[in-house]
Amino acid sequence: MSYDNTCKYLAETYPADFARWLLASETTDIEVLKTELTLEPIRADSVTFLQIANQILHLEFQTTPKSTPPLDFRMLDYYTRLKRQYWCEIKQVLIFLQPTSSEIVLKTQYVDTNTTHRYQTMRLWEEDPIPLLANPALLPLATLARTESPTDLLTQVAAAVDMIEETDERQNISACVQVLAGLRFEKNLITQLFSEEIMQESVIYQDILQKGLKQGEERGKKQEALELILRQLTRRFGAIEPETQQQIRTLSITQLEELAEALLDFTSPSDLVNYLANISPLPKVTGDR
Template sequence: MNYDNICKYLAEQYPASFVRWLFSEPVSTEIQVLKTELSLEPIRADAVTLLQTTNQILHIEFQTLPDSEPPIPLRMLDYWVRLYRQYRCPVEQVVIFLKSTTSESAFIEQFSAPNTRHRYRVIRMWEQDPTLLLADNALLPLAVLAQANSPRALLEQVATQVDNIELSERKQNVSACVQLLAGLRFEQDLIQQLFREEIMRESVIYQDIIQKGIQQGKQEGELAVVLRLLTRRLGTIESEVQERLRSLTTTQLENLAEALLDFSNSDDLTNWLQSQGG
């Protein structure tokens, strides 16, 4: 489950709620969700949300696990440089860790190297007071991950508030996100006791996740077949080449399955991959 992208969905659907929470002040200006492409290699930005207000950009990055490659501090510096180069305005950066951990990586708040320091904010959800999150329906999914003497009581309170949301579409989507993120902290049996599963299944975000899961499953199945065929024809496939193969779309893998019948050595595979843009 890609929990990071669930939070990205929430931030892009309800940007004013996230700005109010992160800046602790009323939102008096229009907020624009930027679709700036930041996924240049070797740094990907799958769960990055960029919100532009009148005088600055809020860059939010959601992380389930704190360890990554490249490391998060380097990524934040890289994002800042790219954003500042393009927009030339202040950039406020916040990394939000979702799942409780003792990893040192979750407690680092700056990039440091000789002659270079870059700071950013870090929010560890398990340390957060849930009060502000409970006050805004759009933030209820994050509230289930907040600090609590009784996590179960907190989940029950969130369930009650979700049940009281009047707009049906918003109720469906918030409920789906609550149930999915609650999986980081609670047993599935308890979640099912407190929430109506049919509401989650009717939500846009849940349907999108299911569809992406189906597509991912198809891609993984096609990749496994292609790897077996290539290994049989060319021998051991180097790990770097396997990584490149994993980035191919299902259609590209299907095309490769046909093309490899004419391969006689690894150079043929390399040339084919280069013809695909890599």
């Protein structure tokens, strides 16, 4: 089950609630933007872009600090692409869902030789659960908030879910709660407080399930293409440099397919290096799973 897809669903279904929570904005004139940006396309399922008046709220949900390229660079990369495309004020919030000892979750900026880029970092396990409990759209996130008694907190969330009057919304929020609660609680406790049948009837549950299956299929196809190309290159030119291999691993399925055709014309390893330099000026972003 994809925790990222669950958060993405919540942010895109209830954008005004997330804007109110993170920006203290009461506007309802919000547009959910596509997640694919120009230049070398990047796309991550944990990313949500909300356009609010002349401002963009960029939300990035993460269950783990591990990322290629690193998360701080990704935030800079997204910022420059968003700025180029929409040319407006941008607020970025990197939300970590699961406690970790990694120092990455404490970082709020990317620093390079001539560049410093700042963004906001939120660690849900340190957040006050009260504002989250007060809003049905944020109830799933409340399961991961700060508490001295996690079981009592989950019980409060369950009670709040039961109070949602509209049936479809109650089912969908319940499904999201159960998915995210799985990051913190044992399955037995979750099933005691929530009906598994309600979850399975939820539209969002089915949507998340299908997206998860599709992503698995895509990862499988990419892995097969990657292994085939690396075998072909090794057979033609011998051992491939680790840096070159890493560049190839960052390519999308479409780029791998194009490389498979192009390598038929390569006569030396330098042809491969030059080809990669021309098609891959920026690494492809991959989110955690």
